[in-house]
Structure formats: structure tokens, C-alpha cells
Amino acid sequence: MLVLCARREDLLSKVANECRELNSSAKVLTVKCDVTDMADVSRLVEAVETTYGRLDCLALNAGVSMGEEFAELKDYDMIKKIMDVNYYGCTNLTYKALPLLKKNRKSRIFVVNSVAGIIPLPLRTGYSASKFAVRGFFESLQPELLKDEIFITLAYPGAVKTDINKNRLGTNPKYLDLTNAISSEECAQIIVDGVRRGDKEIQFTSNGKLGRLIEGVFPDLLAYLVVKNSRKHLDNS
Structure with a gap:
């Protein structure tokens, strides 16, 4: 049993059909939902409860990004839009879904975060x-x-080839080098494997692992590495 939600119904139908092709017996429910809209989120959870009566795993993947210096922003509201989707979108849905998750022992929430969260x-x-x-x-x-x-699993991917980079907010987002980015399929498989193992965290990159390791012990070193890397990015932007 699978529930898919997104704002674009055409893409929802496409993904649902692909899931059914992979498993002809799969039950797939699609619900149009904007995770920043609490009314939409409530309707989504109600649809899940009415159709299946349970929720074993909540996957949180909605996100938008940006690509320019803070001082160059033309409109500060962009920061609010990012927070609305990336933070409030996750917490809105979690808040509404918790009663359903609590009905099942060992249910799970997995969150697609980012190396940018480390x-x-x-x-x-x-x-x-x-x-x-x-x-x-x-x-x-x-x-x-x-x-x-x-139980909660937090995944921290690095660069992934998805539309989030094509659809970055802002008037003139800088070019993002995706030369070493992994595919969305590879990213999804790593996350699925980690969730099945019951990992608390899924680290994708050596930089993410290093940052997680030294942030609490050597904050000055982490700050130095970030500044050094930032200069390289800014010089090439």
C-alpha cells in the first residue's frame, strides 16, 4: 500500500502508474497536496486514514533551494518561501500524521535532509x-x-541530479556543478536501504561524514574548512 502526494496531478499519475508496473498488485493512492497548506495536509491524512486506516512509514521529501548571495537577494520573501516548504512542510505533515503513526508499533519517519544541514x-x-x-x-x-x-531516519544527500537544482528560487541563481552528482535512483536506493536497516542517519558524502564528526569537537576547524571552501565557490560564481 502506497500513498503519493504532490502539487502536480499529472506527475502524480505518472509515478503511480510506474509503481503499478513494477508491482501489479500494488495499491497506490494519489492525493494532490501542497505541504505548506495545512488544509491540504489535513485532507491528505484523512484520505490515508479513510483508505487504509493506518500509516507505517512517513516519507518527507518536499524541498526548494536557492543559489545566490544573501546580500544580493531582491526579495527577502524568498527566504520565507524556502522555510515554508522545507521546514514547515515537513513539520505540518508530521504533526497531522502522528496519530496514525502511533497506531502501529515500530512505525518510521524518514526525512530527506541535505549535507547543507550539516x-x-x-x-x-x-x-x-x-x-x-x-x-x-x-x-x-x-x-x-x-x-x-x-523511529526517525535523517538522510543527508550531497549533490543529486533532480529538478530541485533547475527550479532554484531567486532572480539569478548561480550555476551549480553537478558533475559528480549521483542519480535520483541511486539516492533513493541508498535511503531505502538505510531505512530498512533502521539507521538513525544516512550520510552520503565524505564531507558530510567529516563535518558531522568534527562539528562538536573542533568547531574552529570546521569553520576554517567552510570558509576556505566558500571562497572557492564564490570566486567561481
Whole structure:
């Protein structure tokens, strides 16, 4: 049983059909939903409860990005839009879905975060801020949910070939080099494998692993590495 939600119904139908082709017995429910709209989120959860009566795993993947210096922004509202999707979109849906998740033992939430939630990235102040917020929220939520046997997995991909980079917000987002980016299929498989293992975190890149390792012990070193890397990015932008 699978539930798919997104704003674009045509793409929802396409993905649903692909799922059915992979498994002819698969039950796939599609619901048009904007995760920044609490009414839409409520309708989504109600549809899940009415159709299936349960929720075993909540996958949170909605996101938008940016690609320019904070001082060059033409409209600060862009920062708010990023937070609305990346942070409030995740927490809205989690808030509404928790009662369903609590009905099942060992249910799971997995969140597609970003290496930007570990290492601050140049040209992505609003994006990094939203991903740090997501990380803080779900790391704080996990202890509260242990009594309900609900477990959270946070995935931290690096560069992935998806439309998020084509659709970055802003008037003139800088070019993002995707030469070493992994495919969306490879990214999805890594996440699925990690969720099945019950990993608390899924780290994709050596930079992410290094940043996670040294951030609490050697913050000055991490700051130095970030600044050094930022200069390279800014010089090439």
C-alpha cells in the first residue's frame, strides 16, 4: 500500500502508474497536496486514514533551494518561501500524521535532509537554514517518540541530479556543478536501504561524514574548512 502526494496531478499519475508496473498488485493512492497548506495536509491524512486506516512509514521529501548571495537577494520573501516548504512542510505533515503513526508499533519517519544541514553552504543561506532547522526539529522529536516506538531516519544527500537544482528560487541563481552528482535512483536506493536497516542517519558524502564528526569537537576547524571552501565557490560564481 502506497500513498503519493504532490502539487502536480499529472506527475502524480505518472509515478503511480510506474509503481503499478513494477508491482501489479500494488495499491497506490494519489492525493494532490501542497505541504505548506495545512488544509491540504489535513485532507491528505484523512484520505490515508479513510483508505487504509493506518500509516507505517512517513516519507518527507518536499524541498526548494536557492543559489545566490544573501546580500544580493531582491526579495527577502524568498527566504520565507524556502522555510515554508522545507521546514514547515515537513513539520505540518508530521504533526497531522502522528496519530496514525502511533497506531502501529515500530512505525518510521524518514526525512530527506541535505549535507547543507550539516555543513553551511555558500549561496544557500536560506536553504542551509531550513535544513539545519529540520535536523534540529527531528533530532528533538525522536526522544519524545521512543515511548510510542516511532523511529526517525535523517538522510543527508550531497549533490543529486533532480529538478530541485533547475527550479532554484531567486532572480539569478548561480550555476551549480553537478558533475559528480549521483542519480535520483541511486539516492533513493541508498535511503531505502538505510531505512530498512533502521539507521538513525544516512550520510552520503565524505564531507558530510567529516563535518558531522568534527562539528562538536573542533568547531574552529570546521569553520576554517567552510570558509576556505566558500571562497572557492564564490570566486567561481
